[in-house]
Amino acid sequence: MSFLDSQFQHLVPYVPGEQTRTKVIKLNTNENPYDPPQNVIEAAKEAAKTLSRYSDPTCLQVIQPLAKHFNVAPENIFLGNGSDEVLFFLFQGFMEKGVQFPDITYGFYEVYSDLFHLKTEIISLKEDLSIDLAEYTGEATVIIANPNAPTGLMIAPEVICTFAKNNPQRLIIVDEAYSDFSEASLVPYLEAHPNILVVGTFSKSRHLAGARLGYAVGSKQLIEDLNKLKFSHNPYSVNAMTLACGEASLQAQDYVDECTQKIIATRNWTQQELQKLGFETTNSQTNFVFCQHPTVAGETIFKQLKEKNILVRWFNNPRIANYLRISIGTPEEMATLIQAIKEIEGVDI
CATH class of the missing domain: 3.40.640.10 (Type I PLP-dependent aspartate aminotransferase-like (Major domain))
Structure with missing residues (x-):
């Protein structure tokens, strides 16, 4: 029996990106990959x-x-x-x-x-x-x-x-x-x-x-x-x-600025590498990239990356169902991501 006020029974709460304590490359919640100063x-x-x-x-x-x-x-x-x-x-x-x-x-x-x-x-x-x-x-x-x-x-x-x-x-x-x-x-x-x-x-x-x-x-x-x-x-x-x-x-503004510039540089590199693999990307001005592949479904890539212990974000929304939102990690993490994507069947290499 629910005691929640009837005016709130219909609420559909916000769904955060998956959080985990297992060892994964976590590129699904747009966090900063570098430690605080x-x-x-x-x-x-x-x-x-x-x-x-x-x-x-x-x-x-x-x-x-x-x-x-x-x-x-x-x-x-x-x-x-x-x-x-x-x-x-x-x-x-x-x-x-x-x-x-x-x-x-x-x-x-x-x-x-x-x-x-x-x-x-x-x-x-x-x-x-x-x-x-x-x-x-x-x-x-x-x-x-x-x-x-x-x-x-x-x-x-x-x-x-x-x-x-x-x-x-x-x-x-x-x-x-x-x-x-x-x-x-x-x-x-x-x-x-x-x-x-x-x-x-x-x-x-x-x-x-x-x-x-x-x-x-x-x-x-x-x-x-x-x-x-x-x-x-x-x-x-x-x-x-x-x-x-x-x-x-x-x-610690100098450190914050330094890390921000690293993230921007890694974002630009990641977009270029994804484009080489046939992906379409938006002109992202954030700490993530938003991309889709013309022949491989976004959900498919999302699931296969998860099997490789790489978490990205997929939205079950008809307009953007083919897209992935990929947070920018360290250069090493993003290189691992690109290699993993190359191993997914149907992605052009």
């Missing part, structure tokens, strides 16, 4: 000594250096328990007139819109898998991942700014989980466009997927309203060890 590890150890006390609800030890990193004021920064919590508050409190997002994008958007019973319009990507903002009409809040996942494609900031300027009464949320691997961010444009809010994460380029630290950058009013929701829910949602790790990460 040493000062982050040391900061976590030191913070562990304070776990008998509540964490600082103001999160200033991260907000202040993050604001400096983005060249904004601390009042323009919000911190949450991963970007998923930031998105949770946005769907909960900023979409009274409804929400619009693409049909192929981060799966939590649809989960949250269902959870909060929002008026939702899901707009199809174009045939080339790009987002056409001209199709986002009306008054609803718009949320897009830029670069988008799982396609890896991005919209130029100028295009989004023009859209925001032409729709001043609409909130435009830009989820920049992967922006550090791309050509641009919307953060430098926020002062001129107070109806744009940027959401980001420490999970990808900053090596902290397991720490759960996300943020939003936007106008003072937007950040105040986000904090109103957070402090009505859980003021201590960002724990002390995560705050310490986030602060240390911002002190």
